[in-house]
Amino acid sequence: MRTNRIRTTALAATALVAALSLTACGGEDKAMGTKPAGAAETATPAPTNTGSTNGSTNGTDGTDDKAQQDAPKAGTPETQTVPSQGKHAGGNGKKPETAPNEKAAPSIPACTPKNSKVKVSSVSRPINHLLLTVTNTDSTNCAAYYAPFLRFDGAQAVYPILDDSKPQAVVTLAPGEEAYAGIGLLGEPGQNEPVPSANLGVIMVDKNNQSKGETTLKLPADTATDGLGFVTYWQSDVENALMF
Numbered sequence: 001m002r003t004n005r006i007r008t009t010a011l012a013a014t015a016l017v018a019a020l021s022l023t024a025c026g027g028e029d030k031a032m033g034t035k036p037a038g039a040a041e042t043a044t045p046a047p048t049n050t051g052s053t054n055g056s057t058n059g060t061d062g063t064d065d066k067a068q069q070d071a072p073k074a075g076t077p078e079t080q081t082v083p084s085q086g087k088h089a090g091g092n093g094k095k096p097e098t099a100p101n102e103k104a105a106p107s108i109p110a111c112t113p114k115n116s117k118v119k120v121s122s123v124s125r126p127i128n129h130l131l132l133t134v135t136n137t138d139s140t141n142c143a144a145y146y147a148p149f150l151r152f153d154g155a156q157a158v159y160p161i162l163d164d165s166k167p168q169a170v171v172t173l174a175p176g177e178e179a180y181a182g183i184g185l186l187g188e189p190g191q192n193e194p195v196p197s198a199n200l201g202v203i204m205v206d207k208n209n210q211s212k213g214e215t216t217l218k219l220p221a222d223t224a225t226d227g228l229g230f231v232t233y234w235q236s237d238v239e240n241a242l243m244f
Contacts, residue, residue: 136173144234149203165232180241187228194224
């Protein structure tokens, strides 16, 4: 059911924002590589001196001895390459190789309070909804990643995020372009008593779903929420943002 997916996402987002409150708003998060616990280092076996001046054994040219030295010892784990994120890149634990002429795609910076502006407005349809709009105010492109984290009147718990609204691709904004997120104010009728709210905290995130700063907005008059509504992922048009 939609309610279960919304609540599951809200719990994960709340835990993330609680952890992020220990750092300064807008701080850059740096990924830290870790090495699997208990991973053994691979020792390179010392070459065996056979006493022969040409390095051969039993009349051979030394090829067999070199192969035996290069082969890993039985029962000795091979050294694995660990990606910087601390997770194995593949089933064998080794980082995928990149073709000589292949270049990594440039990362698009996230839309943040430093390069964009967010506003909230009321809508006539559907009822009990608000529209959140972010505008790129910079001279270069930015991306509206994931969904905004919302906090009504400074609540500790973030507002539930609607998983069913996830778009097929991240919304990228050229200078002056906009992205939209719909806010449903109420859950199922009669579940909770709506509480009036005056202010809305909007937290923008980067491609790793990490906080990049919070903006506080004045809510339209007579806004009330029961805490059981939702916010959608960022959408490229208003119709998609308000269809849920």
